[in-house]
Amino acid sequence: MLETRLEIVKLMLELEGLKAECWELKNEDEEKSEPWPGYGRNVANLSIREIEVYLKKISEKITKLLQKWWDDPPGLRFKIIIPGKQHYYYKHTKSNIYQIMITDKDGLPHSSFGLWWFLTFLIIFLDSEQRKKQILVFDEPAYNLHPKAQKAVCKIFNEISKKHQIIYSTHSPFLIDWNFPQRIRVLERNYETKLTQIKNKPYHAEKSFMSVWDPLRASIDISLGDLGFLGEKNLFVEGISDQVYLANISAFLEEKGKSHLNLHEINIISYSNEEILELLIRVTRSLRRKAVILYDSDEGGRKANEIAQKNNIPHLGIKNVITQPDASKEYSIEDLIGTEEYLRFVNDYYGIELKLSWFKEIKPEDLDKKTNSKLTLGKRLEEYFKDEFEEKFSKSGVAIYFSNSLEGNESTPSCLNSFEKLFQEINAKFKNEVYH
Incomplete structure (x- = not known):
């Protein structure tokens, strides 16, 4: 500075x-x-x-x-x-x-x-x-600003990053943009070995008893209920991949002048399980903040729907955005992209980006033959990877790869039409939400 x-x-x-x-x-x-x-x-x-x-x-x-x-x-x-x-x-x-x-x-x-x-x-x-394009590095920026101003600095960093590479270090939860988890790295110092470990996925639970974002929260010593997580408007989603898709597709559509979420006002927060969702609702209500819950149509989504209704929280199911949905089928955010288009990104991510020798191209008919077509697209691929490759399928990895592919894309992929409709529905929910 x-x-x-x-x-x-x-x-x-x-x-x-x-x-x-x-x-x-x-x-x-x-x-x-x-x-x-x-x-x-x-x-x-x-x-x-x-x-x-x-x-x-x-x-x-x-x-x-x-x-x-x-x-x-x-x-x-x-x-x-x-x-x-x-x-x-x-x-x-x-x-x-x-x-x-x-x-x-x-x-x-x-x-x-x-x-x-x-x-x-x-x-x-x-x-x-x-x-011209530059690399801008900041060490502990905005440490003397109050939280609201720190959040503004975080948003300005996003604006600058459209042209320049931004790298900054911080211990403040208010300077972390929770909407874009793929951008965050945690540097953890081991005081015995004197070595520093870089965690590229600080949003992944490292142990069975952990929840999403626990590694990052531990590194900056904040709890789930701390204010750094919450904005004036909060969109609660089930997982990190939902968070990545919604934030990055919204930013892309905004640049194209299409329907999007105002990420200056809306925080997208993943909850991972019902207990955390209920905690987030209690904290949101105590602070008189607005909230909307977006859920899948699987068992976890049905529980989220019940929690939303019990607490009188505006909510929206992915299934409601699908054109002519199958009443007996489960839907998640990957289904909004479509099977053929989503498989193209799966194949490119594992075959071209990661270059994994064990991976073989997956075709729609392969999924139809070897998985339950009534499950969400993400669950079908988890099932396929386990049976065919004996490997875990990374929904978040594909989500990040998909989001990165949007950069520099002059046209709007047709698979994003459903997301425009989704964003319109979410914005309408926030507009009608009242502080409790």
Whole structure:
């Protein structure tokens, strides 16, 4: 991050293609920053009026972002100006004093350390939009911000990551985007061996008594009921693969201007079993947050449906989104993609991505011959892998591979039409949900 306001001013000027030799005025000495050689127009060659036009543009850009992401208090305005009546004196010295201000709607100044950190972060965000692809690394960012602002930083990271590679470390649950579990890694230090282990799937239960996300929760020392998990709106789903599909497909459809979930407002949370679902409902209700439960039509889904009805929670079954469903068949999120299309990704993941020697291509007729067609598509493949390969089928692995394949895809795959309908149904449930 930028360490001084001097660097902030310098970078702000660069947003409008300007360069300047800068000094920060201090009590004891001056800190000096040379302009980037050959970069932009030198401020020294501009008139005061020309500079003020640029400063107004800079102020408007930053104010727009500040009001979008910072709401404590809402409506803050940013200004960078040349104060006072410097015009006559400084036009001869080719130097100017710049004043930075953040004020609320009543004109009162705001200058907390956390707010200045956030301002600097927004300027980096604006600057990143003008640059070629980069790798941006942050060590424990936003540690001095309150939880709500940390969540905003997490969302901004998502925006920046559309163009740049972002890597950051954190111990804060509010800086973890639970909607995209495949992006998270846990580094665990063994103090006896002095070695560090990287866990690529911190959402997988490592022991029989563990539940989903337990490894990650243990690493940052939070419980299931802690606020870092929950948002104002919460979509509870059964497993990690549901979480991966919904978040990534929604982000893809949003870029295409199609029906999607607003992931700035909605947290997608996997519960893995009925006991955890009931706990999440209790915590959500105690905090007066909104919740919707999405469930499969298998035995686990039927139990989730019963819990939803008992607690008066809005709920939606995958089967309700399927066009002309078979009344006797079970459905899960993989069935929304369709058998042929889903098998294509299964074959590519195991045969091309993982290059596993024991794997052989699976065709729809293979599943029809050797599995129970009334089961969900995921369960049929679990059954097939066990009988044919004596291996476990990874639904989450295929989900991540599927999601990665969406990146850079210019057209919208036809298999996503059902997800548009699903998102419309979920949004309608949230719209009609009331705080209890």
